[in-house]
Amino acid sequence: MNSKKIPQAVISRLFIYLRELTELAKVKITTISSAELGDRTNLSDAQVRKDLGYFGNFGVSGSGYAVNELVEALEKILGKNKVWNVALVGTGHLGSALLSYPGFKSHGLNIVSAFDISPKRIGKAIGDIKVKPLEDIKKEISGKKIEIGIITVPAKSAQSVCDKLIESGIECILNFAPVALNATENIKIRDVDLSREIETLSYFLVNKK
Amino acid sequence: MNSKKIPQAVISRLFIYLRELTELAKVKITTISSAELGDRTNLSDAQVRKDLGYFGNFGVSGSGYAVNELVEALEKILGKNKVWNVALVGTGHLGSALLSYPGFKSHGLNIVSAFDISPKRIGKAIGDIKVKPLEDIKKEISGKKIEIGIITVPAKSAQSVCDKLIESGIECILNFAPVALNATENIKIRDVDLSREIETLSYFLVNKK
DNA sequence: GTATGTGAACTATTTCACAGCT
């Protein structure tokens, strides 16, 4: 068992393993080697072993990993058995798409509130969530025990929304605005920059011969 | 000017600089130092200089970088002046959200075709794109000079869609399916795994004290 | 024989620090 700081990339890969292992369990495969799991996830056998090694000794020499046992361990480590309440701020194109995207709920993120600054959008319902004005953030977040904030506002208002969320007690933010948010160390901000993903493809096309 | 292989992360940051520089140009700032640009993008001054150094000597000792000049250079390097035709496969929740997401077009990606396997969806229009059956992929891609494919199908069909796209001549894929796609070296695949972004937040919440 | 767990080697990336330019 390793006690060093665990890289973010390791955590991210753990979810990949878990996903694959869940598939394996469905087809009644009970044991898998790091090499086989690596093959299926496009990762190396050593990487699989090292990643898992951060959290414990799950493997059995000579045979490999017990699928069900490992699934259970990973789910616990990763908090897959929990459900979190989420607030989404910014109900434009991307925001409303995310509101109706079932991927959140199926991964334990339950969007319970949505906010916007535009009077046109306030009061409207998207799915079964009614859009509330920005001023209600603090009240809603403490009232509904919300622990995660999703930011889908334009770049220029992202920082002020971020500040407001933190002020309301949120410690964990998923930021879709294409801007660097500032916050103290104890706040976890995860950036998803769709434009950049898209744009890098363009770079690739320009620069291939 | 550096001729070594340029890391993907550098390209990605170049877009961040470009974005910030564009904002600066709007407010008529003509010169900026690496330190200031780093501050505004949450990156270090050394990183800014090193990243830019891969592509040329844009800076002026003692004063910094000329904003307009650098914007122009970056736009050229990154292919921002080009527009690409894009096909999207899979018109479920995420797929249709992306079809109506304006971020693609504003970044030079013009979605011109959408495909699905489900008879329920084929023939329907999303925005101004009519959903076509999977069998039409090859014909459409060569006919409309499509160069980028977006995959938003479930994990289990992602590989076969990927193969079909490549077979049709696509060399550049944006993959939203949560699965590792296999393709030869010359094909550029960029994975966007929304679920994983979401899930890692859950890990953070479980593991903070 | 097979496959893990893990130091050691290697590779990639970031930061430092400073000579040199304006």
Next chain:
DNA sequence: AGCTGTGAAATAGTTCACATAC
């Protein structure tokens, strides 16, 4: 004086390779 460009140092992350366990 101020700031770039860049080798060198430091740090982070991945792969190797093998002693050890079943």
